[in-house]
Amino acid sequence: MKISRIYAVFLRQIYLLKGSPARLVPVFVWIVLDVAQWGFISKYLGGLGLGSFNFISVILGAIILWGFLSRVQHGVMMAFLEDIWAPNFLNYFASPLKIGEYLLGLSLTSIATAICGFLAMIVLAGAAFGYNIFKLGLILLPFILILFLFAIGMGIFISAVIFRFGPAAEWLGWPIPVILAIFSGVYYPIRTLPVAMQWLSKLVPSSYVFESLRAVLAGNGSGELAVNLTIGGALAFVYFFAAYKFFIRVYRHNLQNGMLARFGAEIG
Amino acid sequence: MSLKEVLKVEGLTKEYQTLKAVDDVSFTINAGEIIGLLGPNGAGKTSIINMILGILEPTGGTIQAFGLDLKKHRSECSQRMNFAAVYAHLPPNLTVRQILTVFGLLYSVPNLKEVIKNLLIKFDLQKFADVRAGVLSSGEASRLSLAKAVINNPHLLLLDEPTASLDPNVAKEIRGQIKDYAKNKQAAVLWTSHNMKEIEAVCDRVLFLSHGKILLSGDPRRLPAEYGKNDLEELFIALANKPVSFANHHTL
Numbered sequence: 001m002k003i004s005r006i007y008a009v010f011l012r013q014i015y016l017l018k019g020s021p022a023r024l025v026p027v028f029v030w031i032v033l034d035v036a037q038w039g040f041i042s043k044y045l046g047g048l049g050l051g052s053f054n055f056i057s058v059i060l061g062a063i064i065l066w067g068f069l070s071r072v073q074h075g076v077m078m079a080f081l082e083d084i085w086a087p088n089f090l091n092y093f094a095s096p097l098k099i100g101e102y103l104l105g106l107s108l109t110s111i112a113t114a115i116c117g118f119l120a121m122i123v124l125a126g127a128a129f130g131y132n133i134f135k136l137g138l139i140l141l142p143f144i145l146i147l148f149l150f151a152i153g154m155g156i157f158i159s160a161v162i163f164r165f166g167p168a169a170e171w172l173g174w175p176i177p178v179i180l181a182i183f184s185g186v187y188y189p190i191r192t193l194p195v196a197m198q199w200l201s202k203l204v205p206s207s208y209v210f211e212s213l214r215a216v217l218a219g220n221g222s223g224e225l226a227v228n229l230t231i232g233g234a235l236a237f238v239y240f241f242a243a244y245k246f247f248i249r250v251y252r253h254n255l256q257n258g259m260l261a262r263f264g265a266e267i268g
Numbered sequence: 269m270s271l272k273e274v275l276k277v278e279g280l281t282k283e284y285q286t287l288k289a290v291d292d293v294s295f296t297i298n299a300g301e302i303i304g305l306l307g308p309n310g311a312g313k314t315s316i317i318n319m320i321l322g323i324l325e326p327t328g329g330t331i332q333a334f335g336l337d338l339k340k341h342r343s344e345c346s347q348r349m350n351f352a353a354v355y356a357h358l359p360p361n362l363t364v365r366q367i368l369t370v371f372g373l374l375y376s377v378p379n380l381k382e383v384i385k386n387l388l389i390k391f392d393l394q395k396f397a398d399v400r401a402g403v404l405s406s407g408e409a410s411r412l413s414l415a416k417a418v419i420n421n422p423h424l425l426l427l428d429e430p431t432a433s434l435d436p437n438v439a440k441e442i443r444g445q446i447k448d449y450a451k452n453k454q455a456a457v458l459w460t461s462h463n464m465k466e467i468e469a470v471c472d473r474v475l476f477l478s479h480g481k482i483l484l485s486g487d488p489r490r491l492p493a494e495y496g497k498n499d500l501e502e503l504f505i506a507l508a509n510k511p512v513s514f515a516n517h518h519t520l
């Protein structure tokens with residue numbers, strides 16, 4: 001691994017953002033809309049006087065964390081798509097750049113943009129609804145790490161699918177966070193789901209984060225919390241590793257059938 | 269592999285299901301030598317270049333660059349080679365300076381700012397330094413491709429139709445720059461082109477390909493006479509029309 005090559009991939013994406021501020025819009029617009037919409041819904045539900053349940057804390061906390069996961073996954077995919085649209089693969093992969101360095105460069109780009117979006121959400125949630133996610137304390141750190149690892153894995157996985165089937169497969173990447181949100185229990189406890197879906201949600205690392213978030217806010221047991229986060233973290237790592245291996249496999253497949261060399265021409 | 273030998277290709281083959289794009293191709297290139305890779309469309313020239321670049325996996329054969337097996341040492345070999353191809357566009361949404369910066373980092377070029385400054389002067393790109401590559405003319409884009417191709421001082425330069433679609437004046441200028449580079453740096457150059465006058469002017473040796481095989485090789489200024497033709501273009505046309513009559517005239 002060479003830092004200069006990882007930095008080159010990162011820098012190319014930063015140049016793109018710098019050269020076209022329109023690219024920054026999706027980094028902020030959707031998450032701002034999410035916070036605004038769910039903030040007002042939570043405020044309304046809170047005003048109905050439904051017991052001691054704090055809607056703002058539970059819903060906005062979940063929305064901010066989910067926004068972070070979505071931005072990271074889309075960030076990796078978008079950075080990859082920029083190289084497909086350019087097209088830039090031929091120049092990249094004929095250079096000394098290694099696959100691991102390339103993926104790390106893409107991941108760094110998505111971390112940078114996701115952190116910007118995360119900060120924007122925190123500021124907006126604080127200013128408009130008086131919500132401070134940092135009140136969760138240090139438990140926020142494992143939450144973010146699990147979501148981050150899972151999101152990077154998903155981003156690499158969908159990039160590999162696009163790499164394998166061509167740019168037409170791009171549409172598969174957009175609804176992934178929405179589908180995962182159903183099984184992750186972002187907006188409701190997992191027990192709300194039918195039993196079969198509850199079993200599926202056990203395979204989704206983010207479901208452990210959102211169940212834990214609700215448990216923390218409800219002041220429930222720390223023993224179960226540690227088990228949940230360990231399972232979530234282990235699953236996130238397994239998916240991340242599997243996605244990386246899948247990308248390498250697709251790269252080798254494209255190397256053999258000439259797709260890597262022809263990729264630019266295929267979409268040109 | 270001798271010290272002067274920069275590239276050694278042996279028995280190189282590429283098959284796509286029923287199609288044999290490259291068929292048992294062998295050749296070497298020495299330091300400072302410019303080799304022309306000629307042949308009609310679909311002869312296998314670009315496949316050979318792509319396999320040397322490491323972006324296409326051969327079905328058979330070996331490629332040794334700088335004494336290293338390319339399959340085992342792709343990244344190390346790529347560090348010492350570079351390429352420019354008419355179809356390998358550089359990112360159109362980055363400026364000339366940004367492109368050279370990104371590729372300079374990819375090739376871990378030391379003193380990058382200084383190197384870029386010199387390349388901008390050498391390839392007459394100073395006034396376009398902060399212009400996006402997508403709005404450059406063909407000539408300017410070719411000069412940028414070439415600047416990118418020599419940014420790491422490669423010992424092996426692969427050029428796939430570097431002067432295609434350029435006006436004669438710019439093409440001549442580009443040819444001059446590549447010849448100077450090969451001579452001054454003692455770099456090996458593999459060059460494909462459909463312009464036979466260009467090949468005669470630039471190349472020390474040519475390899476004629478047809479249906480994935482090298483049919484004949486030699487000095488581009490002497491080959492036509494050896495085969496009873498007036499010039500390289502006439503030889504090219506004869507070879508493209510009746511490749512069978514030229515079979516097995518190639519030696520390493």
